[in-house]
Amino acid sequence: MIVAILGAGPAGMSCANACLSFGLTPVVIEQSGEIGGIQHGNFHPNLWLLGAPGETGREMSERMARHFVALPLTCLRHSRVTAVHGAAGNFTLELETPAGKQSLAAGAIVLATGTHPRDTPELAAMAENTERVIVGPLSETIRDDIRQARVLILGGGDNALDHALFLAERGNQVRVCTRRVFSARQPFQDACQANPSIELRDRCTPDSLHIDDEDARIVAAWGPIKVRYDWLLVMFGYLPNTGVLATFEPVLRPTLSASGHVVVDAWQRTSITGIYAAGDVTETPQPSVPTALAQGLVAARAAERDASAILIPD
Ligand SMILES: Cc1cc2nc3c(=O)[nH]c(=O)nc-3n(C[C@H](O)[C@H](O)[C@H](O)COP(=O)(O)OP(=O)(O)OC[C@H]3O[C@@H](n4cnc5c(N)ncnc54)[C@H](O)[C@@H]3O)c2cc1C
Structure with a gap:
């Protein structure tokens, strides 16, 4: 049975391997040209993956990608789903790929599309x-580039305060x-409060933000x-990548x-038979690479277990 897996981050790669x-x-x-997901851009050490x-994060992602591309499977990069119809055991995905449009018949679908940083239309336009x-x-x-500067960070979670400490150093x-x-976790708050280069302000959204035409500050x-600030960093957390579901026939959504995450059971099954989800796109208590790897594996196992019941009904 063909399993169509959307996304080649840790969850999708692990699911494919399994x-x-x-x-x-x-x-x-995979919609992008990169294999490895969001960690491909992470220059910090991964503290949560044992071994x-x-x-x-980048080294880890590249190590996993090297394994993944050596596997005997098809991975379509720079590709996107434009429509999904059918039913469990017999889905059809319409795809746009660099080689042109194609249809893919699949028995099961796994959503492993991860997340993207949250912003607002105004901040996105400024960026x-x-x-x-x-x-x-x-x-x-x-x-690499932000040194001896005045920086405004918007956000109050771990990423905001972790970056405040990184930049203050x-x-x-x-x-x-x-x-x-x-x-943010308490150790970050304590460290920021003790740092004379960092000012923490709660209930303090600016009334307005604009770019000075003369010096781009x-x-x-x-x-x-x-x-006036030299840099503005927006750290509003992450939103699940579920936009692709708009291309699914309504009964398949x-x-x-x-919060917009895909709801799954312990087997990574969604509310639609034959459609599974793994990794950060799901409602996950502790999103991480090890969590995504495990969920990808479970989704593959569930697809295999469910296949016989779907393909050979009683
Ligand atoms: C700043 C930061 C630091 C982190 N630090 C750590 C850490 O130290 N340790 C740790 O274990 N975890 C860390 N995480 C969490 C970890 O990165 C995620 O939990 C993990 O990457 C989730 O894997 P995923 O496969 O679900 O999603 P992702 O890694 O986001 O991969 C999703 C993939 O799907 C693709 N995609 C999206 N939409 C579509 C579509 N419609 N069609 C096809 N492809 C699509 C994307 O291009 C991407 O390749 C961190 C996260 C962030 C943001």
């Missing part, structure tokens, strides 16, 4: 117009503003007080949670 060992035929559809201490506004944490500019003056209260206004 499909092979369960006698299934995985076909992976490779000190290895950065389009200047490299001094950066949405999301995984940026080489943050790693590199000679920057950082103000972190959150809409409500800081939700960011001007933030709180009432009559205007402050799985139930989403209030």
Whole structure:
């Protein structure tokens, strides 16, 4: 049975690898040119994957990708799903690939599409117009270029405060503003409060933000007080990549949670028979690479177990 897997991050790669060992035929559809998912851009060490201490997210992702591309399977990069119809055991996916349009017949589908950084239309437009506004944490500019600068970070979670500490160590003056209260883990909050280069402000969203036409600096206004920043970092967390579900026939769209994640059971089954989901696109208590790898494996096992019941009904 062909299993169509959307996404070649840790969840999709693990699912494809496991499909092979369960006698299934995985076909992976990846919208980007990269294999490895969001960790491909992570220059920090992965603290949660046992067995490779000190290895950065990128190194880990490349190591997994090397294994994945050596597997006997089809992976369509730069490809996207444009329509899905049919039913469990007999789905048809319409695809746009670099080789042109094609149809894929699949017995099961696994959603492993991960997440993307949350923003607002205004901040997204600012980020389009200047490299001094950066949405999301995984940026080489943050790693390499921001030095001796005034930085405004919007957000109150782990990423916001982790980056405040990272930038303060590199000679920057950082103000972190959150809409409500800081939700970052307590050690980050304590370290930021103890650091004279970091100012934490809760309930402090700027009233307005704009780019100065003359020098491309960011001007933030709180009432009559205007402050200029060299950089603006937006760390609002992540949203699940479920846009592809709009291409699914309405009866094939799985139930989403209030936060927009795909709802799954312990076998990674969605509300639609024959459609599974794994990794960060699902409602997961602790999103991480090991979690995504495990969920990809479970989804493959579930597809294999369910296949006989779907293909040979009582
Ligand atoms: C800043 C940051 C730091 C982190 N640090 C760690 C850490 O130290 N340790 C750790 O274990 N975890 C860490 N994580 C979490 C970890 O990165 C994720 O849990 C993990 O990558 C989830 O894997 P995934 O396969 O579900 O999704 P992703 O890695 O996001 O991969 C999803 C893939 O699907 C593709 N895709 C999206 N939409 C479509 C579509 N419609 N069609 C086809 N393909 C599509 C994407 O291009 C991507 O390749 C971190 C996350 C972030 C954001």
